[in-house]
Amino acid sequence: MYGAGDVRVENAPDPVIQQPTDAIVRIVRSCICGSDLHPYHSLPASEQGTPMGHEFLGVIEDLGSQVSGLRRGDLVVAPFAYSDNTCVFCREGLHTSCLNGGFWAAGGVGGGQAEAIRVPQARGTLVKLPVGEDSELLPSLLTLADVYGTGYHAAKQAEVNPRTTVAVIGDGAVGLMAVLSARRLGAERIILMGRHDDRTKLGIDFGATDVVPERGAEGVERVRELTGGQGVHAVLEAVGYREAYETAFGVVRPGGVISRVGVPQYEDAPIGFASLFGPNITLTGGPAPARAYIEELLPDVLEGRVEPGRVFDRTIGLEQVPDGYRAMNDRTALKVLIQP
């Protein structure tokens, strides 16, 4: 990406092992993330551009000398941050704060919207998948890289349980995964705030019990009506705009939780007596430690009990990636799968 709206497909040198803890992965499936749309809207133009993509699964082609537990030919999935899986933060399940970790497409590491990628901290980062390259489960398995883990993080941080009334803000892929996750954690009332029919229908399949298409003050009023005037115990905010945050504290119940996983496109926002403090609202969330959740979420995907891969509604090759961004930006595609 060379600037807002400027996505190009280019030949790049093949990645090679640089550290003994690296692996090289040939990418089998990748995708475009809702969060990729933020730079697509606002990235300053540059001469050198930046690689893109942070969700991929693929086959190990090469391994550094210190990587144990993995072999060439293994099909693996990578979370959207690499991590050693052994440091003090990883041991606490906060892999996104790994002392030796980092994010794709930054600091000399490539992006996942590519044919191949160098994976730092391969042993800690990559999780072997017990299926073949031709498995029909690949789209669902790919959601473990980010969107499913991110939706699940929202629900876990909000401590969703069978007694929790939930509102999910946003009907993008992460919002829909938040619905699926809240249902998995036992929530029996899940209000999905979104206005794209095809998406909210999928949300209902995933467990949403109510859909509120209204936004702003009207949306807040609808959710309050649906909850006897009191609001919901947990709001899972999967958008990232300040308006979504304001909706969140509009619909949350006193003593409730706002759990954010949409990357905030703002820094300052209301947190004083009139918003969070007076009614004892808890604000939580952040970049999901997707790595922490892969083993937990994997069995349901492998056994077909959940189908998070249904969020992909278009499949393209690498050459069509610029079209994929346009389609997601125009909301003509929910989430675009890339088959390099």
Next chain:
Amino acid sequence: MYGAGDVRVENAPDPVIQQPTDAIVRIVRSCICGSDLHPYHSLPASEQGTPMGHEFLGVIEDLGSQVSGLRRGDLVVAPFAYSDNTCVFCREGLHTSCLNGGFWAAGGVGGGQAEAIRVPQARGTLVKLPVGEDSELLPSLLTLADVYGTGYHAAKQAEVNPRTTVAVIGDGAVGLMAVLSARRLGAERIILMGRHDDRTKLGIDFGATDVVPERGAEGVERVRELTGGQGVHAVLEAVGYREAYETAFGVVRPGGVISRVGVPQYEDAPIGFASLFGPNITLTGGPAPARAYIEELLPDVLEGRVEPGRVFDRTIGLEQVPDGYRAMNDRTALKVLIQP
């Protein structure tokens, strides 16, 4: 209080029962709160003034016809918000959001810096104390009205436990009660950020293991040094100024919790990627449901295992209340006890 800095002692009509759920309490001990200093700094001048005080214990003088479980002559303590103790929020322990509750010195209810007060929702609000009016425990019992429960709320909301490293911001009475509470919940490392020697010494008696007198960036650096560069799991913020909040996210560890009980004197503040979101910080807290904690904290006070009443370092009569405000504002008194 007739405006900033303008506290007067006046004769007022004796309170009388207005609702069958009311009680009239003759006040035996009351006090001035650190949060009373906020209006003392900024209350707009008015002709009619406002009653003050929200912490008291006293003797029941009269009871409405629907108040059961209490008798005339009972010595009782009241939390800083009245509540029915039966509504959906009270049952969840969030008495400050009681559907039939409210705050003292507002809406036709008087303040606790007085000889007597009308108590709405008396049955839910008042807790009988098994001691006499002459008990030496009265100062410690009075802290159950607010400061002890408030410090405890900070620690509970932060889920302080034996594995938690804690920083307490502020060496006022609530900060010191947060230290005591964190210790009670098992924390073994408690860093008290405060610069008044007499107060931090009391903090050490209450369980603080380190004192950091530096403020701002220097204070943040000191706490980071004391925690191997990583910061603390839990920050208990007992001040309420935006600078204190900024110190809080400066010293908190990735994945940690900022628990605020100092009444925020700001509305907007940083909560985006660079402050809370990126490192997955949780922000929690609010007005403490002091009522919820009285039964839990009472036995330790009655049996002398804790002495929260040590935060009172001056005792005055009602006539000296204006002096009491001055002394707390000048920091020549930590917390002023009123014996009407």
